[in-house]
Amino acid sequence: MHLVVCVKQVLDPEMSPRDFAVDPVARRPIAGRAPLVISTFDEIALEVALQLREAVGGGTVTALTLGPRSADEVLRKAMAMQADRAVRIDPGGLGEGDAFVTASALAEAIRRKLSPFDVVLCGRQAGDTDGGQVGPMLAEALGLPMVANALRVRPGPDGSLHVERETEEGTEVVEVRPPVLLTATNAESNVPRIPKVKDVMAAHRKPIEVMAPSELGLAGEGLPARTAVEALEVPQQSRQCRMVEGDSLEERVESLVAALLELKVL
Amino acid sequence: MSVLAVVVAPQGRSPSGWAELMGAASTVARLTGEPVEALVAGADGPSLEALARDLWRRGADRVWRLASDGLTEPDPDRYVAALAWAAGRLEPTTLLINGDPLGAQLGPRLAMRIGAASVTEVVDVRPGEQGRPGWVRPMYGGKAMAVVGSRQARTVVNVRPRAFAAPAARSGEPPADALVSLELDAGALPAPRLRVLERRTAASDGVRLEDARIIVSGGRGMGGPEGFQVLQQLAEVLGGAVGASRAAVDAGWVPGHLQIGQTGKMVAPDLYLAVGISGASQHLAGISGARHVVAINKDPEAPIFRAAEIGLAEDWRKVLPSLIERLAQALGRAPGSRAS
Ligand SMILES: Cc1cc2nc3c(=O)[nH]c(=O)nc-3n(C[C@H](O)[C@H](O)[C@H](O)COP(=O)(O)OP(=O)(O)OC[C@H]3O[C@@H](n4cnc5c(N)ncnc54)[C@H](O)[C@@H]3O)c2cc1C
Numbered sequence: 001m002h003l004v005v006c007v008k009q010v011l012d013p014e015m016s017p018r019d020f021a022v023d024p025v026a027r028r029p030i031a032g033r034a035p036l037v038i039s040t041f042d043e044i045a046l047e048v049a050l051q052l053r054e055a056v057g058g059g060t061v062t063a064l065t066l067g068p069r070s071a072d073e074v075l076r077k078a079m080a081m082q083a084d085r086a087v088r089i090d091p092g093g094l095g096e097g098d099a100f101v102t103a104s105a106l107a108e109a110i111r112r113k114l115s116p117f118d119v120v121l122c123g124r125q126a127g128d129t130d131g132g133q134v135g136p137m138l139a140e141a142l143g144l145p146m147v148a149n150a151l152r153v154r155p156g157p158d159g160s161l162h163v164e165r166e167t168e169e170g171t172e173v174v175e176v177r178p179p180v181l182l183t184a185t186n187a188e189s190n191v192p193r194i195p196k197v198k199d200v201m202a203a204h205r206k207p208i209e210v211m212a213p214s215e216l217g218l219a220g221e222g223l224p225a226r227t228a229v230e231a232l233e234v235p236q237q238s239r240q241c242r243m244v245e246g247d248s249l250e251e252r253v254e255s256l257v258a259a260l261l262e263l264k265v266l
Numbered sequence: 267m268s269v270l271a272v273v274v275a276p277q278g279r280s281p282s283g284w285a286e287l288m289g290a291a292s293t294v295a296r297l298t299g300e301p302v303e304a305l306v307a308g309a310d311g312p313s314l315e316a317l318a319r320d321l322w323r324r325g326a327d328r329v330w331r332l333a334s335d336g337l338t339e340p341d342p343d344r345y346v347a348a349l350a351w352a353a354g355r356l357e358p359t360t361l362l363i364n365g366d367p368l369g370a371q372l373g374p375r376l377a378m379r380i381g382a383a384s385v386t387e388v389v390d391v392r393p394g395e396q397g398r399p400g401w402v403r404p405m406y407g408g409k410a411m412a413v414v415g416s417r418q419a420r421t422v423v424n425v426r427p428r429a430f431a432a433p434a435a436r437s438g439e440p441p442a443d444a445l446v447s448l449e450l451d452a453g454a455l456p457a458p459r460l461r462v463l464e465r466r467t468a469a470s471d472g473v474r475l476e477d478a479r480i481i482v483s484g485g486r487g488m489g490g491p492e493g494f495q496v497l498q499q500l501a502e503v504l505g506g507a508v509g510a511s512r513a514a515v516d517a518g519w520v521p522g523h524l525q526i527g528q529t530g531k532m533v534a535p536d537l538y539l540a541v542g543i544s545g546a547s548q549h550l551a552g553i554s555g556a557r558h559v560v561a562i563n564k565d566p567e568a569p570i571f572r573a574a575e576i577g578l579a580e581d582w583r584k585v586l587p588s589l590i591e592r593l594a595q596a597l598g599r600a601p602g603s604r605a606s
Contacts, residue, residue, distance in 0.1 A: 188518030
């Protein structure tokens with residue numbers, strides 16, 4: 001079974017708003033000291049894929065990214081988690097890009113270089129743009145059925161897959177025949193594993209395959225972005241918090257009760 | 267040339283947030299000067315007919331009704347096919363779809379199929395570049411706001427559910443030519459590729475989080491499922507529902523559908539009481555509609571206090587038991603008894 005997991009490198013989404021600033025002219029955040037990390041839900045997608053490989057008892061997990069050389073770090077992270085293969089599409093020549101450009105590039109790489117495949121996994125949304133577009137667009141570009149918000153995948157009868165997915169009221173088990181695209185969301189069952197130190201070391205010695213857009217038939221003017229970020233700004237925070245005071249714990253609880261009752265919503 | 271609000275109604279029933287979507291459509295139409303139209307797609311029946319009338323009352327100049335037995339299940343493949351077909355017939359410049367779990371999947375897929383641009387998580391619109399709408403949406407987990415412009419003739423926009431106000435309803439009956447049925451050839455719908463084997467709906471004895479007036483929410487600071495039992499008691503005294511941060515879901519202390527935030531539920535209670543939650547921007551993204559936010563956190567520097575109106579910097583273990591007791595007295599409800 002061949003599982004392709006699309007991973008993106010993003011500015012640490014957990015960085016505090018206090019450290020977050022944007023360059024309004026470039027319409028980009030100022031990286032500052034915040035680390036670049038693997039996007040939260042992509043790491044979960046990787047965990048879902050690795051668990052499926054274990055459940056099947058074999059197979060190949062390929063981590064695929066579109067990004068500059070620095071994005072090799074997320075591929076190394078994927079290999080430290082025990083992905084078998086790492087592929088990076090270099091964005092040189094693709095211009096500013098957007099979700100459409102990304103999905104098209106990933107689709108060409110999967111079609112031309114990573115086929116045959118059984119499952120393509122993406123995170124439900126990126127930890128930076130929060131778009132949630134690449135997964136559905138990629139499903140469309142590859143003509144695949146899609147199961148959104150997958151938590152866990154297990155082999156089913158006759159080569160089918162059983163996907164447990166989150167719904168608004170609970171969970172659902174869906175049967176689907178590969179090839180299929182899944183987007184992953186978080187649950188207790190798919191908290192990403194922490195790689196062993198020796199695997200982190202080993203990942204640094206493993207090869208990363210790099211593909212140029214021209215190899216994928218994407219060079220030049222063929223792929224203009226369909227959207228553009230026209231402005232980016234940090235909104236002003238205006239709320240003032242009243243901290244509940246009091247000499248004893250008892251007094252503080254009393255003041256909190258009084259403050260809650262004052263809101264007149266209870 | 268129109269602004270088209272797309273309402274997907276698999277069971278024929280009105281999906282939540284349809285009226286607010288009409289608010290979004292009217293706002294966009296005022297900006298572009300185009301007429302407002304609505305497309306309602308779903309299972310045929312009297313409720314779909316009623317929904318079509320309601321869409322007219324909420325400001326659609328014309329309502330297209332796409333009814334088919336093939337659309338009874340919320341199958342994304344079929345809906346993408348049906349909407350792509352309708353988009354080809356109606357040629358709208360902008361298609362607006364609610365960004366609920368099904369809509370969030372349909373938007374980008376539809377855009378890809380019909381060669382349109384896709385913009386998601388839209389909360390507002392303003393004049394953008396090239397004399398076209400500038401779609402306002404949060405980015406970077408809500409730490410920034412972006413204006414995104416389309417570079418295609420046609421744009422599919424996922425609107426964050428309830429981000430816009432519903433327009434006032436007009437009375438009366440729609441004129442005969444305002445409601446139009448589209449005849450979709452059943453053969454145009456693809457065979458289903460997904461089969462639902464099992465549906466586990468959590469036994470929800472309380473109110474739905476989206477509708478709750480009071481929410482008591484816990485995070486990693488609750489330390490375990492026992493902490494959530496204490497929160498449950500507090501919720502019962504207040505007549506509210508229990509929610510959680512992602513960290514509490516990942517720890518397995520509560521099921522995923524209780525998660526509040528950017529990738530969980532978007533809630534709008536009168537009172538949101540956050541306990542042991544740090545206040546990451548992605549969590550706050552889910553509570554921007556809350557009227558009052560109150561926080562209990564043992565770290566006085568926790569970012570949640572910058573989003574809260576009232577704060578108590580304290581270990582919840584020290585304050586919750588007496589808080590529950592005191593509120594029960596003040597409200598005349600016994601802890602453990604179920605409030606309405
Ligand atoms: C793309 C993306 C989407 C996300 N979507 C969501 C989302 O939808 N919802 C969401 O919640 N998160 C989301 N997150 C995760 C988010 O960034 C945070 O990691 C998460 O909200 C942290 O949860 P927490 O506040 O419970 O845990 P922590 O950040 O660990 O905070 C725990 C808090 O508890 C306090 N505490 C500890 N012990 C006690 C005690 N005894 N008494 C009182 N206080 C105590 C601590 O001081 C601390 O402030 C998302 C992240 C990404 C990247």
